[in-house]
Amino acid sequence: MQMLVIGFFAMTSFTMGKADEYAVRFFSIDKTIEVISKASPKQKIFILCNNPNDVARLVEGNVPITHCNVGNMHFHEGKKQITKTVSVNASDISAFERLVERGVTCTIQNTPDQKELHVLEQAAV
Numbered sequence: 657m658q659m660l661v662i663g664f665f666a667m668t669s670f671t672m673g674k675a676d677e678y679a680v681r682f683f684s685i686d687k688t689i690e691v692i693s694k695a696s697p698k699q700k701i702f703i704l705c706n707n708p709n710d711v712a713r714l715v716e717g718n719v720p721i722t723h724c725n726v727g728n729m730h731f732h733e734g735k736k737q738i739t740k741t742v743s744v745n746a747s748d749i750s751a752f753e754r755l756v757e758r759g760v761t762c763t764i765q766n767t768p769d770q771k772e773l774h775v776l777e778q779a780a781v
Contacts, residue, residue, distance in 0.1 A: 685710055689717030708744075708751035708762075715758050724755060724762045726775055738778040739764050749779050 683691070688703070695701060703721070705711050707729070715721050729735075731743035738744055742764050744752075752762050752775050763772040 685713050685717070688714060689719060692719050708748050708755065711760075712751040712754045715755055715760055721760055724760055726762060726764050727766055736779070738775070738781070739773060741766060742775070742778070744775075744779055749776070752776055752779070 692701075703714070703719075705714070708724070708726070711721065711724050726742055729742045729744060729748070731737045735743035735745045735748075755762050756776060762775040764775060764778065765772045
């Protein structure tokens with residue numbers, strides 16, 4: 657598996673592990689948009705982003721993302737907590753709306769045994 661990390665967060669935690677398990681690449685949004693089409697169809701690519709606006713920029717740049725699993729968007733002033741681990745503001749909601757308009761499913765699911773929750777449905781509550 658190839659792991660593609662967009663941004664600067666927790667980079668060191670993604671570089672640990674056996675070398676033959678996966679390759680880690682750190683790219684900017686623009687670089688990802690530029691090179692992702694060159695990846696082999698056999699590659700499995702896991703993309704991590706800092707925020708939903710980064711994901712929306714990738715999708716708007718024709719990066720083929722069909723599902724966005726959202727997690728650990730921390731609460732701070734100006735954000736609304738929509739689940740225990742996800743808080744959003746107007747900019748985040750706008751990005752999720754743009755993603756959904758382009759056919760991307762945006763869900764919150766911290767563990768495989770949890771039910772998927774749709775971000776915009778949770779934000780509307």
